[in-house]
Amino acid sequence: MEKNMAIAFMGAKLTTRSEKYENDNSHTNLAITQCSGETQANLASLGSSFSLNSTTFEVCVLNWFTNLWEIKKNEYWGYVTTGGTEGNLHGILVGREQLPDGILYTSQDSHYSIFKIARMYRMKCMKVSTLTSGEIDCVNLKDLVLTHKDKPAIINLNIGTTMKGAIDDLDLVIQTLEECGFTRDRFYIHCDGALFGMMLPFVKQAPRITFKKPIGSVTVSGHKFLGCPIPCGIAITRLEYINALSKNVEIIASRDATITGLQNEVQKCIMKARYLQNRLRDAQISTMLNKFSDIVIFERPLDDDFIRRWNLACNGNIAHVVVMQHITIEMLDSFGGEFRKKRSFWFEDGQLQPLCIANDIGSRNCVCSMHRSLS
Incomplete structure (x- = not known):
């Protein structure tokens, strides 16, 4: 009974976490x-x-x-x-x-x-x-x-x-x-x-x-x-x-294998990454997306609970989201909306200002107060 409860608990936990972001680049929208x-x-x-x-x-x-x-x-x-x-x-x-x-x-x-x-x-x-x-x-x-x-x-x-x-x-x-x-x-x-x-x-x-x-x-x-x-x-x-x-390398002949639909899968990931980048830019959040990439980089959130809840990978002053197949537009909207509300709370009294991350993502992608005034 205890083992079954533990398995059920872990299954529920993994299901909940899969509804957020998986920043180990893994594709979790699977049916095997x-x-x-x-x-x-x-x-x-x-x-x-x-x-x-x-x-x-x-x-x-x-x-x-x-x-x-x-x-x-x-x-x-x-x-x-x-x-x-x-x-x-x-x-x-x-x-x-x-x-x-x-x-x-x-x-x-x-x-x-x-x-x-x-x-x-x-x-x-x-x-x-x-x-x-x-x-x-x-x-x-x-x-x-x-x-x-x-x-x-x-x-x-x-x-x-x-x-x-x-x-x-x-x-x-x-x-x-x-x-x-x-x-x-x-x-x-x-x-x-x-x-x-x-x-x-x-x-x-x-x-x-x-x-x-x-x-x-x-x-x-x-x-x-x-x-x-x-x-x-x-x-x-x-x-x-x-x-x-090595003198003994065996080559085993085999028939061809094919996997279909990959071009469509890749394009969907990249398009959703661009969608997230645009959502963040519209909210005046510093962000960068490299060409041919599905990894969206942005300013590191100030709330550790927010970081943990969305499973964000962080490095210094930046964080990123890897937009894989299982990430939906609804999830991106939910993340972007919550991030925008959190930032409004963090910076509402003016004591804190958004970090300048120009060194990490380039001045043209940074919308801190200094670079926003220059643009």
């Missing part, structure tokens, strides 16, 4: 009853040839992603990971094995796991500054790379940073490395596409992440935009790199 039979079996891929094995499923998934990232099926190696961090662990490891004395370069807005990985692998790591958008600053990258020109460069590229949803410019990074005199055998680029790596291919005019460019690996999370019920990820790299590490 079609897979209920499969969830009763252990599909762990252990390399066995017995029938109860997920190898075939895994390769179907990988083949679909190779089409997305434009690499031939006989030129890639990959696997389904436990999540984005494991994908980063694998991608950066491959880079280090290709360039053992290489230096890891990553922006200061990178996911914390990148810096942890550098410590785990005992790699020298250079933290590159970012633009206001959160995108890697290629001017600073160039200075750092030239300072250490005698060492190969291993680049971690962010396809959507955690806080601001910034997309590092792959073409500009490649151009910067080439201008510094780095030939393609002296640099390795890993693309951390945890959330946006699954979204950008379905956005018109968005930058392409493709193995037709000189990248070494890509990773993406399966439990974020795709909403897999169990945390997982996809890691893809070039087969030639794996062949250099």
Whole structure:
């Protein structure tokens, strides 16, 4: 009885929380009853040839992603990971094995796991500054790379940073490395596409992440935009790199797999993010939304209870909302309306003023008293 009550309580709590924001980028609007039979079996891929094995499923998934990232099926190696961090662990490891004395370069807005990985692998790591958008600053990258020109460069590229949803410019990074005199055998680029790596291919005019460019690996999370019920990820790299590490790499042929409707899903998320940004701007709240992003950044609320109730992720003077599929217009209206009322109360006596967050989101996005008077 006690166990059943605990389960019921947790279920009710999760349902209530899902009606607010989920700032871990996860898609929670799911119906997985079609897979209920499969969830009763252990599909762990252990390399066995017995029938109860997920190898075939895994390769179907990988083949679909190779089409997305434009690499031939006989030129890639990959696997389904436990999540984005494991994908980063694998991608950066491959880079280090290709360039053992290489230096890891990553922006200061990178996911914390990148810096942890550098410590785990005992790699020298250079933290590159970012633009206001959160995108890697290629001017600073160039200075750092030239300072250490005698060492190969291993680049971690962010396809959507955690806080601001910034997309590092792959073409500009490649151009910067080439201008510094780095030939393609002296640099390795890993693309951390945890959330946006699954979204950008379905956005018109968005930058392409493709193995037709000189990248070494890509990773993406399966439990974020795709909403897999169990945390997982996809890691893809070039087969030639794996062949250099191991003499016995087995390639399992498989049929194509398709997933439909993703372009529509991505567009809905981006349009709802723009809707929220406009709602906040209309309420004179400082806000920013990067191009091709569904992460809306705004001034940090002053009420910790409000932050907890809406599950807001905060960093310094800013907070953000990740507008995933399960977020409705009604939820955005409710959030925006409550935020506006709270601000009216916080600032009604004039003793407190909205924070200036121009350093975080740029002066054109900041509507503090100083920047509002300049606009």
